[in-house]
Amino acid sequence: MPRFLSRRKFFGKSGQALMATGAALSGGAFAEAHGKSAPSAKGVDYYRKLGVTPFINAAGTYTILSASTMPEEVQAAIAEASKYPVQIEELHVAAGEYLARRLRCEAALVTAGAASALTLGTAACITVGNDPAIISIPTDMSGLKNEVIVQKAHRYDYDHALRNCGIRFVEVETLADYEAAFNDRTVMAHFFNAAEHGAISREDWVRVAHQHGVPCFNDAAADVPPIANLWNYTQMGFDLVTFSGGKGIRGPQCTGLLLGRKDLIAAAVKNNSPYSNTVGRGMKVAKEEIIGLVAAVDWLLAQDEQAMQAEFQRRAERIAQHLKRLPSVETKIFVPPVANQVPHLLITYDPQHIEITGREVMVKLRQGEPRIELNPATGGGSASAGLQSGEHTIVVGVWMMEPGEDLIVARRLREVLREATRA
Numbered sequence: 001m002p003r004f005l006s007r008r009k010f011f012g013k014s015g016q017a018l019m020a021t022g023a024a025l026s027g028g029a030f031a032e033a034h035g036k037s038a039p040s041a042k043g044v045d046y047y048r049k050l051g052v053t054p055f056i057n058a059a060g061t062y063t064i065l066s067a068s069t070m071p072e073e074v075q076a077a078i079a080e081a082s083k084y085p086v087q088i089e090e091l092h093v094a095a096g097e098y099l100a101r102r103l104r105c106e107a108a109l110v111t112a113g114a115a116s117a118l119t120l121g122t123a124a125c126i127t128v129g130n131d132p133a134i135i136s137i138p139t140d141m142s143g144l145k146n147e148v149i150v151q152k153a154h155r156y157d158y159d160h161a162l163r164n165c166g167i168r169f170v171e172v173e174t175l176a177d178y179e180a181a182f183n184d185r186t187v188m189a190h191f192f193n194a195a196e197h198g199a200i201s202r203e204d205w206v207r208v209a210h211q212h213g214v215p216c217f218n219d220a221a222a223d224v225p226p227i228a229n230l231w232n233y234t235q236m237g238f239d240l241v242t243f244s245g246g247k248g249i250r251g252p253q254c255t256g257l258l259l260g261r262k263d264l265i266a267a268a269v270k271n272n273s274p275y276s277n278t279v280g281r282g283m284k285v286a287k288e289e290i291i292g293l294v295a296a297v298d299w300l301l302a303q304d305e306q307a308m309q310a311e312f313q314r315r316a317e318r319i320a321q322h323l324k325r326l327p328s329v330e331t332k333i334f335v336p337p338v339a340n341q342v343p344h345l346l347i348t349y350d351p352q353h354i355e356i357t358g359r360e361v362m363v364k365l366r367q368g369e370p371r372i373e374l375n376p377a378t379g380g381g382s383a384s385a386g387l388q389s390g391e392h393t394i395v396v397g398v399w400m401m402e403p404g405e406d407l408i409v410a411r412r413l414r415e416v417l418r419e420a421t422r423a
Contacts, residue, residue, distance in 0.1 A: 055371035056405045060340055060384070060397035061222065061247035065373055068250045068400055070296065077295035078252070078288045086287050088274055095290050096265065099257070102297060104231040107265035109258040109272070110245070110290045112283040114221035117242035117258040117268075118161035120280050122148070124240070124267035125188040125215050126165055134271055137279045138166030145187040149178065149214075153197035154190070158219065162190065165279055175200055175208075182212040193220040193233070194339035196386065206237040215239035215264060221256070222339040222384070224248035227305050230297075234259050245289075248340075251296030252289045309342065315398040315406040316345040322410035326417050328353040336386030340397070344375065344387065347394040349417070356420035358394050364416045365409075372409055 047054055061068045070078075092110065099108035111117040127133050130144045148162060152171040159169070167187070172178045178189075178200055189209040191202065202218070209216040218238040223229050225248055233241045238260065245255030258268055272280040313333065320331035328350035333343050351357075358379025365372040375395035377383035387395060394413070398406060 053371050055366070055373045056402075056409060057373060057400040058365075058396050058398070058405075058409045059373045059375045060344075060400060061244075062376065063246075063253070067244070067246035067253040068248070069402075070252065070292065071250055071299050073299050074251060074292050074295045078292040081288045081291035088287065091287055091290055092269065092285075095294050098294060099297060100259070102301060103234075103257075103259060105234040105241075105259045107260065107262040109265050109268055110285050110293050111242075111256040111258050111272070112285050112289075113246070113254055114219070114242045114244040114256040115158060115161045116280065116283040117256040118158060118217075118219060119164050120268040120272055120283065121217050121240040121242060121258055121260075121264070122162045122165040122167060122188060122190075123271035123279050124264045125217070126167070127267040127271060128215070128263060129187040134279075135277055136166075137271070138164055141166040145185045147183070147185045147187060149181045149186060149189045149209075151178075151191070151195070151198040151200055153199075154192040154195045156192055156195070158221075173199060175204055178205075179208055182208075182214060186212065186214050189214055189216040191216060191218045191238070193218050193223050194384075194386075202233070202236060202238075209239075210237065215261070217241070222247050223341070224300075225305060225309070225341055227300060227303070230257075230259075240264055245293040245296065248342075249293070249296050249300055251293040255285060255289050255293040257293070312343045312399045315401060316343045316396070318406050319345055319396060319398070319410040319413065320347075322407075322414050323347060323417065326354070326414065327421060329417065334388065336384065338386060339384055340387075342397075342399045345396040345398065346388055347396065347413070348390070349392055351392050353422055354392075354417055354420050355422060356417070357391055359391075361394055361413070361416055365412055368412060370408065372412055 057065065059065050095110055096108045100106060109120070111120055123137055126137055126144065126146060133144055136144060146167045147170050148167045149170045149172060152173050155169070155171070170181050172181050189205060191205050206216055216238055217240040218233045220229060220233055220241055221244040224243055230243065240258065240260035243249065243257045245251035245257060246253030258265065271278045273282065273284045275281065316333045323329050323331060330348050332346045334346050335341055335343055359381070362374045362378045365374060375387070375397045377387045377389040377395040378393065380389050380391045383389040389395070396409065401409070
């Protein structure tokens with residue numbers, strides 16, 4: 001081997017050999033061929049060792065709260081995948097083809113979260129619209145198409161994921177604005193699926209973009225359930241759609257799905273890790289995470305969605321039942337229209353009777369034993385799309401609780417509110 005042969009050249013030369021032999025020596029076959037058996041080991045509780053206190057999740061799948069918990073089947077698939085090395089490019093291809101079949105789209109890519117998918121999808125549109133453009137993104141954009149059309153009401157906290165690619169937003173408000181916004185620098189039309197405002201429908205967004213030959217991208221990160229959303233938007237005509245892998249899909253938190261057109265997914269791959277000198281080089285997805293997301297999709301598609309929603313409803317009802325005798329307390333079960341479309345319990349009360357704010361309730365539950373985290377909309381905090389909020393409103397997300405935790409939350413809420421009740 002030449003002394004200064006780079007990693008990229010080395011793997012380029014050896015990749016075919018790796019891929020040719022990888023399938024024959026995967027998983028259990030590899031272990032058997034090498035006389036290995038899986039060692040039994042008891043995991044150390046590193047949360048305790050590090051002094052980090054876990055909590056009951058009465059909030060939801062928020063990134064800052066470590067998103068969802070993974071089902072046992074997903075955890076087991078990750079543990080198995082961790083035992084053996086594989087060729088990452090080969091695994092990405094195989095996982096993408098499998099997910100595309102299961103999710104009824106042309107192509108798929110496992111990404112390092114939905115925000116990563118936003119960056120890679122945008123880079124893909126720039127690449128296809130300006131081929132070749134990969135190494136120019138994001139700093140050398142002169143002469144390249146880099147305008148992204150977006151509804152003004154759809155600008156949001158994830159703009160930066162697109163701006164990482166050196167794009168310039170062009171805001172529109174009406175359908176007429178949208179139709180007039182396309183020009184020879186337009187490279188993509190972006191849609192935020194859970195936006196509460198905006199005059200242009202999904203169908204019109206797709207139709208007009210396609211009339212101009214421009215790909216349209218739908219950010220539906222938190223919009224599972226319903227499960228059918230995993231194919232609804234690609235079948236509607238969106239060229240790219242992203243979902244978070246660590247929210248309703250229940251996969252690893254640091255995964256996402258990028259679904260859509262085969263040529264665009266191929267361009268996203270070229271902009272992604274493990275390829276060097278790309279905008280996505282730092283967006284690595286480990287073999288365990290790729291397998292974990294594939295396993296999570298399999299798990300989710302095997303679920304009875306009506307049964308899951310009915311269980312979430314029962315949890316909310318049990319908590320409400322524990323609070324019904326407290327003075328002035330009113331409860332309502334609310335299902336947001338798009339994002340986090342599962343039952344949430346809204347608790348309101350009169351501060352003349354119960355002298356505590358929602359934020360103070362949140363702090364008391366966070367500092368109690370066991371620790372409990374309420375939905376961040378509690379007490380007028382930042383609410384997810386569609387959730388109500390207010391100073392004397394408590395919001396309980398029930399869908400990430402483990403069995404029996406709803407009763408623990410109910411008892412703690414009743415204790416805190418009763419202590420604050422005027423005599």
